[in-house]
Every structure is written in C-alpha cells, then in structure tokens.
Amino acid sequence: MTAHAVPTDQKRAGEKRLVALVGRPNAGKSSLYNVLTLGDAHVGNYPGITVDVLEAEVTLPSGSKVTIADLPGLYSLTSVVDVDTDEGVARKFVDDAKKRGQVIEIVQVVDATQLSMSLRMTEELIGLGVPLVVVITQKDVAESHGIALDTAVLEKELGVPVLYVSAREESTRGVVFEALAKEATAPSKKPELAMTALAKKVTSVRADVRDAERRRTWTSRADAVLLHPALGPFVFLSIMALSFAAVFLVADPATAAMDFVLGKLRGFIVLHAGHGLVASFFADGLLGGAGTVLAFMPQIVILTIAMEVLEASGYLARGAFLVDRLLRLLGLSGRSFLPLLMGHACAVPAIASTRVIRDPKERLTTILVLPLMTCSARIPTYGLVLAAFFGHKSALFRASIFVFLYFAGVLMGLVASLVLRRTATRGKSLPLVLEMPAYRVPQPRLVLSKAKKAATRFLRDVGTTILAVSAVLWVLLTVPMPGGHDAATATPMEKSIAAHVGRAIEPVTQPAGFDWRIDVGLIGSFGAREVMVGTMGVIFGLEKAEDNPGPLAQRMRDAKNPDGTNVYGTRNALALLAFFVIACQCMSTVAAIKRETKSWRWPVFVLAYTYALAYVAAVVTYNVAGLFS
Amino acid sequence: MAASDQRARTRLLADIAAGETVRIREVELPAETAAWLAAVGLSPGEDVTLLRRAILGGPLHLRLARGGELAVARDLGTRITIEDI
Structure with missing residues (x-):
C-alpha cells in the first residue's frame, strides 16, 4: 500500500475533518471521548446509520475544527460484517465517509492491559488506508499491574503515531490534540512483525508486581462475592429493587415540592386573571x-x-452472567440483559442497543418484549395513582408497590419472550460471549452528562408534545359537542367533544373499570404515555376546579359521581396500573421498532399484542380486586 | 484405533475445573463464528483460566492469558477442545 496524503482540495475552508473513535467494548472509548470533548455530545446525523453515533465539534490548538465521533464498540472490522450489528455499523460509517470524500481519521482506543488482542484490529485498520492514530489508555491501570509498554518501538513497527495516556487525566486532551493537529497521512506499509510477537516485544511485566497481581485483585475479590452461586443472585435482586425503590423514595419529596409550587402558581393565575376562559x-x-x-x-x-x-461500574456484565441461564430458558441470553435493563429508562435507545445481540432471532424477540419493561415515562402515571389511592399508606408501602410494578413488567416480558420463542421467533440461538470488564469507579461527569441528556429530552417532550396535547385537550374538553343532546343538568365538560368520545367507548372499557375520563386520557396518551397525567390534570382541573384546589391526586381521589359515591376506588386504580404496565403507549417506540426491524409487521404486532394483553390484564385485575373489596 | 484414542483424550473447555488453566486446541464452529471468536480472544493456542461457572449450567467465566475476562455460554465450551499446558 502506498502512502497518500489527504488531497488538499478536500481541506478547503469549512470542510471539517472527521475523527472516528474505534475500539473494543470497554476499551475506555467513552472516557476518552468525554475528555476530548469536555462532555459535549449530540447524536450525529449520518444517513443509513440508525444506531446513535455521538459526536462533538472541537477546536484544535492550531485553530482548525474537527468533528469527533464515538463509534460503537467492536472486536473486528473485517470478520462477520453483518450490517445490523455494531461491527457493521462502524464499518459502514467509515466506508460512507470515504465515499462522501470527507477527510476521516481513525483513533483506535486500546486498553493497555489488552494490547495483544487489540493489535489484531490495528492491523485491520492499517489495511483500510485511512490515517490512523493509536491511543493506548488505562496507563494508570497497566502501571499498577506492573505492565510497561515501549511505545517508541510500537510506533516504529506499526508506522502510525502511538500515544500512551490515562483517559481520565485532563492532560490527555492536549496530548491527543497535538497528535491530531499533525498532517494526517494513511499508514504507508503493513507491519512486518506478527501482531502477537510485536505485543510481546513491547510489553514488559515487572516480576515483583506479577506476584502482587497473582494475589486477588480488587475485581476478582468483588466477583467472589457478586458472582457467588448463592450470594450473587441475592445481591443482584437487591441492587435492582433498591435502585427502583430509590427512584421512588428519593424523588417523592421532590415531586411533592414541585406540586406545591405548581399549586401556588395556579392560585396566582386564578387570583389575578379570575375564572375566565383565558385563565382556565x-x-x-x-x-x-x-x-x-x-x-x-x-x-x-x-x-x-x-x-x-x-x-459504568461494570456490574451490568455481572448481571448478564447471573441471569444468562434464566434468560436462556426463555429463549434469550445474557446478551439481552443489557438492552432489557436499559429499557427501564427508555425503550427507544434500548431498542437501538439490541444491536449488541448477535443472534437475529434473539434480537427480534428482545425488541418485541422491550416495550413491556417499565420505562421512565410510566413513572408519572404510577406516581399519580399511588399518591391518589395509596397516599394514606406509608411511603414504604407505596415504594413496594412501585418496585412490584417494575418486576411485573419484567415478568410479563419474560413470559412474552417464552411464548414468542415458541411461536413467532422460533429457532436456535447463538451462544453467549460477553466481556467482563474490570470494576471501575464511574466518572461523575459522564454519569451527570447522561442524566442531563435524559432531563433535556424529558423537558423537550413536556415543552412540545405534552404542552400541545394539553392545549388541544383543553379545547376538546371545553367546546361542546356539536349537535350533542345533553341533559340540562350536565356540566360544561360533560357536554364537551372529548366527553362524548369518551362516553362512546365507555361500554368497552367498563369491564376494566375505566370511565370516560380515563378513556379520554388513554386516547390522549396513545402516542406517548406520559401524556396521561397531563390529560388527567386538564380534566380534573376543569372539573371542580373551584371547590377543590388541591393537587391532582387529591382531586382524583375525591371525584364523586352524581349519586355521591366515589368515581374511582382502589380496584379502578389497580386496573389502570395493570393496563399501564403492559400497553405500548409510545409512538417513539413503535417508530424505533419499525426502524430496527425494517418492516411495519413487527411494530403493528407489538401494538396489537400489548393492547390486547393490557386490556385483559386490566379486566382481570379489576374483577379480582373486586372480590376482595 | 488411534482416532478414538485421541477422542478419549480430548477434553472440552466446558469440562475443566474452576481454577484450571488450559490451552485452546481447536474451535469446532463454522468459520465465520470462529473468526469472530478469534477477534474476541478465543482461538487455538490461546491460554485461558476458568474462574467460575454460573449455577445450573450457566456461562463459564474465563480469564484470557492475553488480558481480559469473558463470560462464555457453556454450549460454546462444548465446541472448544483444549489441551493441558
């Protein structure tokens, strides 16, 4: 292969260089990306690449701007190029950039303690004919293991720049930028030494530390407990339950405070603008x-x-190890564990993350059951119902129901996958191979940037979709049904368009204990389930706003039928929860399933089966709860 | 019967004891899968240590001599033959 400097006509002003970070999973790519970009990240827009590629623009000391893109972790660019796996995505990303004529440079991120295996990929990358910089990270870890690397020899043998850094140190940014600022040239020759031999040549391990390493390191000591046959699963379940309970217990006061502020704000509006239509x-x-x-x-x-x-701590891989056997019984594997767990935050990125599952049937099954995992958009409804109908119970009791709802979602998902693997996605699975990274202390900055992103997405949702739906709903609940024949005693809202629609489907949902108000809420939240609470807020805001200015939960609990009985009881609440555990009320999820399965068949299937199941579950819950009340 | 002799002596990765370190002899899988496994770090000539097994026939927890640890399905371990070092 001959050297080719990047043609100058491609370097015209305004054309940004693209720097792609490539590396094995857990090589420290995210840490490096974060140090280089100072935590700045947005999802890049690359046609045909559906998995999220994070990218950020940075300015090199020389003043030139480059775009840094963080590609998914992969083991090999050449072997098993299946476009639907992470390896395929990374390959396509590089090929597309070359096709577009964009100046692309690859930074291979290498874990110093896994040099030998990573050099295999270095060889592949050299063969691509694209400028390459090798950044070896985890210098601190390697040194504590007594591993020393001769990067000068490595650089000479590979014929590409080699940096040796600790990705967590601030100074790393300057070192890498300096290397990127240099004229980028593609590697000119194939390395002469075999990669295994080369790794051996540049690595030296101090004997005294080798002995020290033979002692149990922190990771294996932790694993002895966390992967213990009896203790491990117990700790695992406890950690999961604690996380979900923490969500409820820690956030409950925060939500109450927010409710209080909203109540004041509402009082302020009513005080100054009166009870007119605009104020309403x-x-x-x-x-x-x-x-x-x-x-x-x-x-x-x-x-x-x-x-x-x-x-980030590396515990999720342990979880996958522990639950693999169980998931295998249900036709999945430990590989499905990570996407399924991620689904508890949001199904949309979790569906994209199923690309780590190499088995197509297993991947499809995981995608189909992911909407059953309790995503964060269900939290508002759970929170509202718990506050409204179990508010008099202790916080611990409510937290237990909350945790139970999470496990109910998981259980439904497992049952669904068991059924699916025997019907729609029948077939044999590929066996599991999963990296078990050493435990690490999560970097607060990385964690906080993810939290910030989730908060922004939620805020955007509230600011756009939910605000729009709330506004439309207010109109539908205020404007009377044209040509509607209502009793003279009917309230303005009972005469509204929405009320008429809700009452029209009330007979269908009656067996589940849903009245027309809940029906209106369910219609409103068909596209996004978090709208449910907003809808209920609008309905109960319009109804009895004057004589019950308390929080929404209180107004729902106190809602009375004309005959003086309560509109909702515990059994209505439980039925509604059952419905929300199962129904796929999320158009973003439907779109993600369409995108990943490349057909309308599966998203329609998911909608159909979750709604049917949700309805049955709600009816059963309502009637069973009725037996006890 | 040399062949059956050899078979009798062939041990599988799935069958070694926890704590034992062995060398991979052969990966008896389709070429495509074997190539990917090699990229991950499981190929003939590599030394691996079995750290533990998950309960009830769950995955094997391996440490690679080259660095890194893997969880590998027990099924896969039955397709990989090994030799003592």
Missing part, C-alpha cells in the same frame, strides 16, 4: 397538563443516574 386555558390547560408532568423529572433523572452507575 393557562391554569387548567397548560399548567394542569404539562406542568403536572414536569413534576416527575426528578424520578427520571435519578433512574438514569442509577442505570449509568451500574453500567
């Missing part, structure tokens, strides 16, 4: 709708932090 639009429509949903942001942030800490 702001107080009941926008504030009651979107504002009520906003109160659930703390939960979503805390859940995201819990997930990120578990993932």
Whole structure:
C-alpha cells in the first residue's frame, strides 16, 4: 500500500475533518471521548446509520475544527460484517465517509492491559488506508499491574503515531490534540512483525508486581462475592429493587415540592386573571397538563443516574452472567440483559442497543418484549395513582408497590419472550460471549452528562408534545359537542367533544373499570404515555376546579359521581396500573421498532399484542380486586 | 484405533475445573463464528483460566492469558477442545 496524503482540495475552508473513535467494548472509548470533548455530545446525523453515533465539534490548538465521533464498540472490522450489528455499523460509517470524500481519521482506543488482542484490529485498520492514530489508555491501570509498554518501538513497527495516556487525566486532551493537529497521512506499509510477537516485544511485566497481581485483585475479590452461586443472585435482586425503590423514595419529596409550587402558581393565575376562559386555558390547560408532568423529572433523572452507575461500574456484565441461564430458558441470553435493563429508562435507545445481540432471532424477540419493561415515562402515571389511592399508606408501602410494578413488567416480558420463542421467533440461538470488564469507579461527569441528556429530552417532550396535547385537550374538553343532546343538568365538560368520545367507548372499557375520563386520557396518551397525567390534570382541573384546589391526586381521589359515591376506588386504580404496565403507549417506540426491524409487521404486532394483553390484564385485575373489596 | 484414542483424550473447555488453566486446541464452529471468536480472544493456542461457572449450567467465566475476562455460554465450551499446558 502506498502512502497518500489527504488531497488538499478536500481541506478547503469549512470542510471539517472527521475523527472516528474505534475500539473494543470497554476499551475506555467513552472516557476518552468525554475528555476530548469536555462532555459535549449530540447524536450525529449520518444517513443509513440508525444506531446513535455521538459526536462533538472541537477546536484544535492550531485553530482548525474537527468533528469527533464515538463509534460503537467492536472486536473486528473485517470478520462477520453483518450490517445490523455494531461491527457493521462502524464499518459502514467509515466506508460512507470515504465515499462522501470527507477527510476521516481513525483513533483506535486500546486498553493497555489488552494490547495483544487489540493489535489484531490495528492491523485491520492499517489495511483500510485511512490515517490512523493509536491511543493506548488505562496507563494508570497497566502501571499498577506492573505492565510497561515501549511505545517508541510500537510506533516504529506499526508506522502510525502511538500515544500512551490515562483517559481520565485532563492532560490527555492536549496530548491527543497535538497528535491530531499533525498532517494526517494513511499508514504507508503493513507491519512486518506478527501482531502477537510485536505485543510481546513491547510489553514488559515487572516480576515483583506479577506476584502482587497473582494475589486477588480488587475485581476478582468483588466477583467472589457478586458472582457467588448463592450470594450473587441475592445481591443482584437487591441492587435492582433498591435502585427502583430509590427512584421512588428519593424523588417523592421532590415531586411533592414541585406540586406545591405548581399549586401556588395556579392560585396566582386564578387570583389575578379570575375564572375566565383565558385563565382556565393557562391554569387548567397548560399548567394542569404539562406542568403536572414536569413534576416527575426528578424520578427520571435519578433512574438514569442509577442505570449509568451500574453500567459504568461494570456490574451490568455481572448481571448478564447471573441471569444468562434464566434468560436462556426463555429463549434469550445474557446478551439481552443489557438492552432489557436499559429499557427501564427508555425503550427507544434500548431498542437501538439490541444491536449488541448477535443472534437475529434473539434480537427480534428482545425488541418485541422491550416495550413491556417499565420505562421512565410510566413513572408519572404510577406516581399519580399511588399518591391518589395509596397516599394514606406509608411511603414504604407505596415504594413496594412501585418496585412490584417494575418486576411485573419484567415478568410479563419474560413470559412474552417464552411464548414468542415458541411461536413467532422460533429457532436456535447463538451462544453467549460477553466481556467482563474490570470494576471501575464511574466518572461523575459522564454519569451527570447522561442524566442531563435524559432531563433535556424529558423537558423537550413536556415543552412540545405534552404542552400541545394539553392545549388541544383543553379545547376538546371545553367546546361542546356539536349537535350533542345533553341533559340540562350536565356540566360544561360533560357536554364537551372529548366527553362524548369518551362516553362512546365507555361500554368497552367498563369491564376494566375505566370511565370516560380515563378513556379520554388513554386516547390522549396513545402516542406517548406520559401524556396521561397531563390529560388527567386538564380534566380534573376543569372539573371542580373551584371547590377543590388541591393537587391532582387529591382531586382524583375525591371525584364523586352524581349519586355521591366515589368515581374511582382502589380496584379502578389497580386496573389502570395493570393496563399501564403492559400497553405500548409510545409512538417513539413503535417508530424505533419499525426502524430496527425494517418492516411495519413487527411494530403493528407489538401494538396489537400489548393492547390486547393490557386490556385483559386490566379486566382481570379489576374483577379480582373486586372480590376482595 | 488411534482416532478414538485421541477422542478419549480430548477434553472440552466446558469440562475443566474452576481454577484450571488450559490451552485452546481447536474451535469446532463454522468459520465465520470462529473468526469472530478469534477477534474476541478465543482461538487455538490461546491460554485461558476458568474462574467460575454460573449455577445450573450457566456461562463459564474465563480469564484470557492475553488480558481480559469473558463470560462464555457453556454450549460454546462444548465446541472448544483444549489441551493441558
């Protein structure tokens, strides 16, 4: 292969160089990306690449700007190029950039303690004919293991720049930028030495530390407990339950505080603008709708932090190891564990993350059951129902129901996958191979940036979709049904368009204990389940707003039928929870399934089976609960 | 019967004891899968240590002499033959 400097006509002003970070999973790519970009990240827009590629623009000391893109972790660019796996995505990304004529440079991120295996990929990357810089990270870890690397020899033999850094140190940024600022040339020759021999040549291990390493390191000592046959699963379940309970217990006061602020704001509007239509639009429509949903942001942030800490610490791989046998019984494997767990934050990125599952049937099954995992958008409804109908019980009791709802979602998912693997996605699976990274202390900055992203996405949702739906709903609940024949005693809302629609389907949902108000809520939340709380906020804001200015939960609990009985009881609440555990009320998820399965068949299937199942579960719950009350 | 003799002596990765370090002899899988496994670090000539097994026939927890640890399905371990070092 001949050297080719990047043609100058491609370097015209305005054309940004693209720097792609490539490396094995857990090589420290994310840490390096974060140090280089100072935590800045947005999802890049690359046609045909559906998995999220994070990228950020940085300015080199020379003043030139480059775009840094973080590609998914992979083991090999050449072997098994299946476009639907992470390896395929990375390959396509590089090929597309070359095709576009964009100046691309690859930074291979290498874990110093796994040099020998990583050099295999270095050889592949050299063969691509694209400028390459090898950044070896985890210098601190390697040194503590007594491993020393001769990077000068490595650089000479490979014919590409080699840097040796600790990705967590600030100084790393300058070192890498300096290397990127140099004229980028593609490697000119194939390395002469075999990679295994080369790795041996540049690595030396100090004997005294080798002995020290033979002692149990921190990771294997932790594994002895966390992967213990009896203790391990117990710790695992406890950690999961604690995380979900923390979401509830820590965020509950935060939500109450937010509710209080909203109540004051509402009082302020009514005080200054009176009870007119305009005031009602702001107080009941926008504030009651979107504002009520906003109160659930703390939960979503805390859940995201819990997930990120578990993932970044390396514990999730242990979870996968522990549950592999169980998932295997149900036709999945430990590989499905990570996407399924991620689904508890949001199904959309989790569906994209199923690309780590190499088996097509298993991947499809995971995608199909992912909507059953309790995503953070369900939290507002759970929170509202728990506050409304179990508010008099202890916080611990409510937290237990909350945790139970999470496990109910998981259980439904497992049952669904068991059925699917015997019907729609029948077939044999590829066996599991999964990296078990050493335990690490999660980097607060990385975790917080993820939390910030989740919060922003939620805020955007509230600011756009939920606000819009709340506004439309307010109109539908205020404008009377044209040509409607209502009793003279009917309230304005009972005469509204929405009420008429809700009452039309009431007979169908009656067996589940849903009245027309809940039906209106369910219609409103068909596209996004977090709208439910906003809808209820609007409905109960318009109804009895004067004589019951308390929080939404209180107003729902106190809602009375004309005959003086309560509209909702515990059994209605439980039925509604059952419905929300199962129904796929999320168009973003449907779109993600369409994108990943490349057909309409599966998203339609998911909608159909989850709604049917949700309805049955709600009816059963309502009637069983009726037996006890 | 040399062949059956050899078979009798062939041990599988799935069958070694926890704590034992062995060398991979052969990966008896389709070429495509074997190539990917090699990229991950499981190829003939590599030394691996079995750290533990998950309960009830769950995955094997391996440490690669080259660095890194893997969880590998027990099924896969039955397709990989090994030799003593």
